[in-house]
Amino acid sequence: xxxxxxxxIEGVSKQFGGSQGVTALDGxxxxxxxxxxxxxxxxxxxxxxxxxxxxxxxxxxxxGHVYVGGKTSGQARRDVEFGFVFQQPTLFPWxxxxxxxxxxxxxLGRRNPNNGPNSKDIAQELLxxxxxxxxxxHYPGQIxxxxxxxxxxxxxxxxxxxxxxxxxxxxxxxxFTRDRLNLQLLExxxxxxxTVLFVTHSIQEAxxxxxxxxxxSPRPGRITRVAEVPFPxxxxxxxxxEPGFAAxxxxxxxxxxxxxxxxxxxxxx
Amino acid sequence: MSSIRKRSRVVDVLLRVLxxxxxxxxxxxxxxxxxxxxxxxxxxxxxxxxxxxxxxxxGLSLAVDDLRWTMTEAVLGFLLGSAVALFTGIVFVxxxxxxxxxxxxAIVLQTVPIVAVAPLLTIWFGFxxxxxxxxxxxxxxxxxxxxxxxxxxxxxxxxxxxxxxxxASKWSLFWxxxxxxxxxxxxxxxKVASTLSVIGAIVAEFTGADRGIGFVIIQASYRLDxxxxxxxxxxxxxxxxxxxxxxxxxxxxxxxxxxxRLDR
Ligand SMILES: Nc1ncnc2c1ncn2[C@@H]1O[C@H](COP(=O)(O)OP(=O)(O)O)[C@@H](O)[C@H]1O
Ligand SMILES: [Mg+2]
Numbered sequence: 001x002x003x004x005x006x007x008x009i010e011g012v013s014k015q016f017g018g019s020q021g022v023t024a025l026d027g028x029x030x031x032x033x034x035x036x037x038x039x040x041x042x043x044x045x046x047x048x049x050x051x052x053x054x055x056x057x058x059x060x061x062x063x064g065h066v067y068v069g070g071k072t073s074g075q076a077r078r079d080v081e082f083g084f085v086f087q088q089p090t091l092f093p094w095x096x097x098x099x100x101x102x103x104x105x106x107x108l109g110r111r112n113p114n115n116g117p118n119s120k121d122i123a124q125e126l127l128x129x130x131x132x133x134x135x136x137x138h139y140p141g142q143i144x145x146x147x148x149x150x151x152x153x154x155x156x157x158x159x160x161x162x163x164x165x166x167x168x169x170x171x172x173x174x175x176f177t178r179d180r181l182n183l184q185l186l187e188x189x190x191x192x193x194x195t196v197l198f199v200t201h202s203i204q205e206a207x208x209x210x211x212x213x214x215x216x217s218p219r220p221g222r223i224t225r226v227a228e229v230p231f232p233x234x235x236x237x238x239x240x241x242e243p244g245f246a247a248x249x250x251x252x253x254x255x256x257x258x259x260x261x262x263x264x265x266x267x268x269x
Numbered sequence: 270m271s272s273i274r275k276r277s278r279v280v281d282v283l284l285r286v287l288x289x290x291x292x293x294x295x296x297x298x299x300x301x302x303x304x305x306x307x308x309x310x311x312x313x314x315x316x317x318x319x320x321x322x323x324x325x326x327x328g329l330s331l332a333v334d335d336l337r338w339t340m341t342e343a344v345l346g347f348l349l350g351s352a353v354a355l356f357t358g359i360v361f362v363x364x365x366x367x368x369x370x371x372x373x374x375a376i377v378l379q380t381v382p383i384v385a386v387a388p389l390l391t392i393w394f395g396f397x398x399x400x401x402x403x404x405x406x407x408x409x410x411x412x413x414x415x416x417x418x419x420x421x422x423x424x425x426x427x428x429x430x431x432x433x434x435x436x437a438s439k440w441s442l443f444w445x446x447x448x449x450x451x452x453x454x455x456x457x458x459x460k461v462a463s464t465l466s467v468i469g470a471i472v473a474e475f476t477g478a479d480r481g482i483g484f485v486i487i488q489a490s491y492r493l494d495x496x497x498x499x500x501x502x503x504x505x506x507x508x509x510x511x512x513x514x515x516x517x518x519x520x521x522x523x524x525x526x527x528x529x530r531l532d533r
Contacts, residue, residue: 077434092450
């Protein structure tokens with residue numbers, strides 16, 4: 001897989017509900033290079049999902065621009081350059097697991113670079129990658145939430161998108177499942193070389209996964225810090241016990257402890 | 270292996286319908302006893318066994334001559350009313366404005382007493398199939414419309430965003446997402462409509478027909494032939510139950526995924 005183009009976020013602001021409305025994002029500037037894994041961390045309501053939707057071309061910013069591989073985000077979306085994993089799995093209950101992973105192929109047809117006689121094999125291989133071999137013929141209603149989220153991940157990867165946008169994809173999962181999925185995600189990204197923008201409210205998860213961690217403050221959403229993560233890839237779960245990991249986590253957590261965000265910071269694992 | 274599984278499925282079904290059959294049988298027995306003990310006039314209150322005899326003697330000709338006719342009207346009306354309702358629902362979902370304009374009229378259509386409309390249609394169309402089919406369609410329209418509209422709207426905003434990320438056309442969103450997610454609601458509406466359609470056909474026959482179960486019942490009532498009236502009632506409700514179950518079977522075929530059916 002070719003290394004993908006980067007993302008340039010230039011002065012992006014977003015207001016909801018007219019002039020006296022909520023300012024969800026305020027002057028966001030961020031450059032992400034191709035193949036980079038960036039995590040966005042912030043308390044709920046600080047505009048993380050909004051930023052991801054703007055980057056994915058699902059939402060227009062009030063001001064500012066986003067370019068993805070040199071194109072506007074809307075153009076990049078129309079050219080199907082994004083894979084999006086939502087907070088909820090968003091599987092279609094009437095399609096079996098394999099059918100859900102093949103949905104992009106069915107929708108895209110010839111526009112899918114993986115389209116062809118072996119698109120089914122590719123889907124099956126992806127399901128193997130996310131540890132779901134043997135569940136191809138189950139319906140979403142017959143598998144657990146963690147498995148559903150893995151199907152959603154396989155679906156997002158099935159058409160080889162240059163850029164992966166993930167909105168708290170593992171937020172609702174238990175710690176063990178989350179660890180396993182984090183490892184699988186790193187492995188898959190290593191293989192595909194995709195650029196990843198990953199939203200989470202867990203500092204631990206962000207540091208473990210990302211090359212850089214972007215901290216966002218609420219009301220209005222502003223970048224308070226961009227931290228380089230000093231651990232080389234590939235990573236193992238053990239890096240979480242290294243002193244450098246705890247130090248960085250502590251430092252970033254300090255940023256979150258504003259007036260009403262103490263509760264959130266305390267709740268971090 | 271498969272025969273065991275099949276037998277246990279048959280047993281399952283029997284066990285499921287057994288309670289309602291037993292209750293029904295008990296009611297018949299109580300009715301029979303009441304008619305015999307109180308010695309009420311048989312021409313007013315025929316006993317179940319009398320009705321049974323009537324069905325044995327007249328049932329076949331009733332079924333062939335009249336019930337077949339009534340069910341033709343009901344099924345045609347059901348198909349027409351449901352098709353128009355589905356189409357209207359699709360239009361409503363794509364044009365909110367049209368829904369605001371026309372939905373109040375759909376409610377008016379629903380609240381119009383069909384016993385008052387039926388004679389009108391009979392005046393216009395005569396003793397033909399048309400007024401019966403139209404009345405059956407009219408009575409089917411609303412439940413299917415309400416359910417279809419709700420079903421077509423039941424998609425999540427994230428599902429829409431997913432299709433948008435795939436740069437999917439409106440057409441693709443409609444066929445791959447809206448239609449399948451509406452099916453559970455549509456079938457719930459169709460099941461209600463299937464029972465109503467028989468009522469619609471019979472009511473329409475009351476106001477002017479030369480055959481059909483409604484015609485038989487109204488003629489029998491002029492002659493105080495309560496046995497024949499009951500036989501007609503029994504036959505038409507049996508046909509309604511069969512129609513309802515046919516739609517239910519189609520629903521089971523169409524909605525294969527877990528928890529798809531709304532009324533389970
Ligand atoms: N469609 C919308 N209309 C109005 N306000 C919205 C909308 N989407 C988000 N917001 C507001 O924008 C802010 C940021 O929301 P969001 O991006 O969902 O935050 P996060 O994902 O970080 O929890 C919140 O205050 C939210 O209420
Ligand atoms: Mg969010």
